[in-house]
Amino acid sequence: MRLWFGILLLFVLTGSLARSAEPADPPAFKHARVTDAWEAYAGKLTFGKGQTLALLDDGCKLSMPEWSQSDGEVPKVLVSYDSVDGDNDPKHEGRGYHGSTIGIPSSVNYKGKLGVAFNNQVAVVRALECCHCKVADSQTLAAGMQWVIDHHQKYRITAINLAPVDDQEHGQPVATEIDDKLKRLRELGIWVSAPAGNHAFTKGISWPACQPNCFAIGAVRSGKDEVYLDRHAKIDLVVPAAATSSSNAIVCGAVLLLREAIEKSGYDWKQDGVNLPEAMLALFQKTGTVVEDPGSKLTFRRLDVKAALDHVFQNAKR
Secondary structure, eight states: OOEEGGGTEEEEEETTEEEEEEESSHHHHHHTTHHHHHHHTTTTOOSSTTOEEEEEESOOOTTSHHHHSOSSSSOSEEEEEETTTTBSOOOOOTTOOGGGTTTHHHHOEETTEEOTTTTOEEEEEEOSSOSBOOGGGHHHHHHHHHHHHHHHHHHTEEEEEEOOBOOOOBSSOOOOTHHHHHHHHHHTTOEEEEEOOSSOOSSOBOTTTTSTTSEEEEEEOTTSOOEESSOOTTEEEEEESSSHHHHHHHHHHHHHHHHHHHHHHTOOGGGTOSSHHHHHHHHHHHHSEEEEETTTTEEEEEOOHHHHHHHHHHTOOO
């Protein structure tokens, strides 16, 4: 299977059929080596099949064709919930808008456009009114996380895209109701990450990314290892994208690929961390590209999906 980036065309193996397709974000996917990973592991990985990514955001228009007419073997939206209203209808209300598109980089599989883990399913959880949130939204966010805790086994939820940002410069954590939920999710082996924010802050990042047990995802410019937008020592990984919400969405898809690689290869992740999410972050960091940031005088690691998968398969004991 060959890739021709000149016209943004690739052939991705889906079941037994090869079809032309385009990455959801071609420059970012090329830079983070998502497309290289698709090509290299088409015969070994299913790219998300059997795993569900929970999208905790401000709701979703489920009638959008990307969510209602997926080209995959199963419906793209497996389940939905609204922790604000306590029902199963996550439609946008008030200022909500963001959650209808936040799952595209990680999960879309529609008319040839593919997200990182394009064969996954998603659990759409409306957990607040608007992604540009306030710390006061912690109660409904915590309720959304509790729903995942209660239902992760039933719906095979292995990761959470915690999408909100409060657009503030937090140099320290802010204690709220979500902290115990984040701790429990980490104990359950469920990856949780959030975007750092998009204001070029260097002394702090947005809540909830600033919290313990939540991985903070920053950004580099697509095609160039230049750190920009919010950055701080709390950031765990940087990913090419136009905004840190997209960076986080891409890494959430990559997490599903890495988890599948670990399970299929028999790789001993316990040598990398005390729990699976911490081990996966360590793998992304050790295989990522070093990026120096003169603005903050910090050093970050940039996501390299193929390198992480290579490390797992090359060092597995099976």
